Amino acid sequence: MSAFIRRSAAVVAGTTVFGIALAGCVGGGSSGTGDAASIDTSKATGTVEYWLWDNNQKAAYQQCADDFHAANPDVTVNITQYSWDDYWTKITNGFVSGTGPDVFTDHLSKYADFINNNQLVALDDVVAKDGIDLSQYTDGLADLWVGQDGKRYGLPKDWDTIAIFYNQDLVSAGGYSAEQLADLQWNPEDGGTYEEAIAHLTVDANGVRGDEPGFDKTRVAVYGLGLDNQSGGGIGQTQWSMYSGSTGWEYMDENPWGTKYNYDDERFQSTIGWMADLIEKGYMPSVAEVTGGDSTQTFGAGKYAMITNGSWNINSFFGLSGVDVGIAPTPMGPDGKRASMFNGLADSIWAGSKNKDAAAAWVEYLGSADCQNVIGAAGVVFPAIPSGAEAAAAAFQSRGIDVTPFTQQVADETTFLSPISDNAAKIAGIMTPAVDAVMEGKADPSSLTSANEQVNALFGQ
Structure with missing residues (x-):
């Protein structure tokens, strides 16, 4: 079914940001993958390999990694960025060869195939165990990352038009x-x-x-x-x-x-x-x-x-x-x-990760307001958490960039989903x-x- 958009006013420095509601559709059918029942984020240690494709966002995510390490000194996040085309080739090859990243930026057009190939960790147990509030995200974004098997495979990071x-x-x-x-x-x-x-x-x-x-x-x-x-x-x-x-x-x-x-x-x-x-x-x-x-x-x-x-x-x-x-x-x-x-990205954990405790802790931090407000303040993308999107709107406005043509699609309810x-x-x-x-x-x-x-x-x- 198509996306629908509901306006909820949130004004920052004279710029209006709009909340988004999507008519998600979750069915049953495909089998789930990685077992998250044994993951314990309180035991997180070691290095987490994190991959993304957008060089414009790397510096802001490095700040999130530094802040995360400061709060969790036993965990270090190593960020690697590849161009869009190289990224998916390296992801696929890494999964096959056993050298994939612990955590990676995931795309709505890709994750169904990853689920079917048993390459993702279902996050439901981790979300329940650690009390992650899924309502903190812009309406509907979290629902997009629930597969046909009813399990969750990502925590939202941003949206775009x-x-x-x-x-x-x-x-x-x-x-x-x-x-x-x-x-x-x-x-x-x-x-x-x-x-x-x-x-x-x-x-x-x-x-x-x-x-x-x-x-x-x-x-x-x-x-x-x-x-x-x-x-x-x-x-x-x-x-x-x-x-x-x-x-x-x-x-x-x-x-x-x-x-x-x-x-x-x-x-x-x-x-x-x-x-x-x-x-x-x-x-x-x-x-x-x-x-x-x-x-x-x-x-x-x-x-x-x-x-x-x-x-x-x-x-x-x-x-x-x-x-x-x-x-x-x-x-x-x-x-x-x-x-x-209307597209929304998320962070997912590779089922082959040897450090799922730390990977889950990093995914939770990526999906938190602490990180998404940093990303928003950098003025690069519109984060999934409204406060982060508000920070992004303010950051763009402070540089004299009118982003209304992007937010207008949301305000006017004229968006549709990428095919999933x-x-x-x-x-x-x-x-x-x-x-x-x-x-x-x-x-x-x-x-x-x-x-x-x-x-x-x-x-x-």
């Missing part, structure tokens, strides 16, 4: 104001005023704009809209989900734990077809151009007027040298609303090349129906 980062100089040169960007409309047929803006903000090597006669799509100097590193495959969090989500389309028959995907739906296929048209017209780079690249740095080099991306990258964009960055909300869609994927189901890796293996082919003009959007049949066959559909 999607918005548009734009180059203020390029946008102003194109005659657009911040107010105009905030009022753009989109549809998959002709792209609406959103595509009009994308076309006008595209400029070729001769200075001709995308909507002017003589535009040379083979020699583009500035794309009106950037593409974030790849096509997005079957999830498209930062690439296309904000568009498909505004058509009323949903990934599955229910979310979490659906068993029938909807990639055969015309609303999804027309969205991907529209993306392909942007590439064909020269308004957006091709998948081949961006694969393996760094979209933030490309934006920083003045190659993109706009790009859709997540709240976790606010500091990356605003840290770019020589670029005046703004943030705009995603466009209004055919249903008259904006849309954004079994077979995530296999689905990615099917949908990534299928979506790539459409965006590269090598296949018709209708070909996604065949890909959808392969996906649903994984669930016996």
